Amino acid sequence: xxxxxxxxxxxxxxxxxxxxxxxxxxxxxxxxxxxxxxxxxxxxxxxxxxxxxxxxxxxxxxxxxxxxxxxxxxxxxxxxxxxxxxxxxxxxxxxxxxxxxxxxxxxxxxxxxxxxxxxxxxxxxxxxxxxxxxxxxxxxxxxxxxxxxxxxxxxxxxxxxxxxxxxxxxxxxxxxxxxxxxxxxxxxxxxxxxxxxxxxxxxxxxxxxxxxxxxxxxxxxxxxxxxxxxxxxxxxxxxxxxxxxxxxxxxxxxxxxxxxxxxxxxxxxxxxxxxxxxxxxxxxxxxxxxxxxxxxxxxxxxxxxxxxxxxxxxxxxx
Numbered sequence: 001x002x003x004x005x006x007x008x009x010x011x012x013x014x015x016x017x018x019x020x021x022x023x024x025x026x027x028x029x030x031x032x033x034x035x036x037x038x039x040x041x042x043x044x045x046x047x048x049x050x051x052x053x054x055x056x057x058x059x060x061x062x063x064x065x066x067x068x069x070x071x072x073x074x075x076x077x078x079x080x081x082x083x084x085x086x087x088x089x090x091x092x093x094x095x096x097x098x099x100x101x102x103x104x105x106x107x108x109x110x111x112x113x114x115x116x117x118x119x120x121x122x123x124x125x126x127x128x129x130x131x132x133x134x135x136x137x138x139x140x141x142x143x144x145x146x147x148x149x150x151x152x153x154x155x156x157x158x159x160x161x162x163x164x165x166x167x168x169x170x171x172x173x174x175x176x177x178x179x180x181x182x183x184x185x186x187x188x189x190x191x192x193x194x195x196x197x198x199x200x201x202x203x204x205x206x207x208x209x210x211x212x213x214x215x216x217x218x219x220x221x222x223x224x225x226x227x228x229x230x231x232x233x234x235x236x237x238x239x240x241x242x243x244x245x246x247x248x249x250x251x252x253x254x255x256x257x258x259x260x261x262x263x264x265x266x267x268x269x270x271x272x273x274x275x276x277x278x279x280x281x282x283x284x285x286x287x288x289x290x291x292x293x294x295x296x297x298x299x300x301x302x303x304x305x306x307x308x309x310x311x312x313x314x315x316x317x318x
Contacts (some may be wrong), residue, residue, distance in 0.1 A: 001062070003102050006052040012042065015052060018061040022088050028120060031248040031255065032084045036227040038066060040219035041078050044212050050077070051106070053099040055089075063089040065099040065123075067112070074103060074112040081216060083142065083257075083293040084310070085114060086121040096122050101129040104315060115139060115312040116294070124311055132315045139310025143300040145290040147254075147283040152304045161276045164269035171268055172238025176277045179232040184221050187232050191244035192217075194260030201263055208258075217246070217258070224248060235274040243270035247278060254282040254290045275303070 006015055016035045023034050031037055042050075047068055055063035065087040066077040076085045089095050100123075104112060116139055117124050128134035146152045153161075168174040179187040192208050199206030208214055224230035231247040231254065243261035247254060256278075261271045279290050292300040294310065 001055060001057040003098060004054045004056065005102055006050055006054065009046065009048050009050060012039075012050065012052075015054070018054075019064055019066075019088070022061045022064060022090055025090055026088060027251070029086075029088065029250070030084045030118070030253070031224065031229045031250045032078060032082045033086060033088060034224075034227060034229060034250075036223035036229055037082070037220055038078050040216055040223055041081060042068075043219060044216035045080070046077070051103050052077070053102045055095050055099060060090075062091060063087065063095040063099060065096065065103060067103055069106070069109065072108055072110045074106075074109055076114050079115065081213065083116060083255075083291075084118040084121075085116045085123075086118070087123050089122050096126050097129075100126050100315070104129055104132060110317045112315045113312070114314070116310045117313060118142065118310055119308050121311070123313060126313065128315055131318055133318055135314045135316070137312040137314070139312050140294045141296045141307040141309055142294055143292045143296070143303075143305030144308055145279070145292070145303055145305040146288070147279065147290055148286070148288045151279050151283050151290075153279070154302070154304045157302050157304065160269070160272060164273050164276075168237050168268050168270075168273060174235060174237045174242075174268075174270075174273060175239070176274065177234045177236060179221075179225070179230070179234070181222075181225050184225055184230075184232060185218070187234055187244060188218060188221055188246075190234060190241050191232075191246055191258065191260050194241075194244055194262055195258065196260075197263055198260055221246070231278065233274060233278060235270050235277070237265060237268055237270065242268065243274045245271070245274050245278065249282070249285075249287070252286075252288045254278065254287055256290065256292050279303075 049069035051067040053065045235243040242265040245259040
């Protein structure tokens, strides 16, 4: 076994294929650890100071911890826009300690913060290297809905879905359109327009007002589409777009990442209709969970989702 630390942005092009192979071998990963997510993030938000620690063995990448340096701190690649953060490890989970210890050998680094570690994350059990203090902090709730043997949706929400479907039918009918590689960009334009209009109505710009965030989302959509991880769908009422949702799918789960709807169509509950369709679709595909991701917004619990909590982890030099 050998450990390598990538410290130059020029080294990353050779790194991503090996990372992809390692990610695909893991059974418990999420789309947020895939290069289809992290590479667009790096292209949009990255610095010229990566600190990606790799463990090689048997002519293959066996573990990886993707960090970068910001001032005198180490942070995970993907921070901010990524709901579930973690390292990857093929085999012995204790390899994470060697990866972390290598990353923290930079004599000018005084702190490492790793937020949003989901339940079961490898890094949750990472130990503090000598000369460092380990601390944790509670992360946000991440509600999850069970989909099997059938979606655990409360009767009150099922009633709301029926009512919304009746309203939409009376307004001219509704349909759902999934984005393809040819329609992905136009669907994203619709989503951004709806999302921005909704937040402006609340008197705030919204997360997509940032140009780099939009750039990241567009890059990620293309890469996720190619990898089969994207579920970008539009709900139409009387053949006119009324809502759009950017979601991800991987193995046994659906992940709702970002959505928006036409405020003028709010009476018809287009977001509710689209989410209901996507949940039913995921259940028919034998997926077992729908993740509503970070935040304890009331609507997530109306669907019957139950909390799981992320964890934050930090190491500071003594």
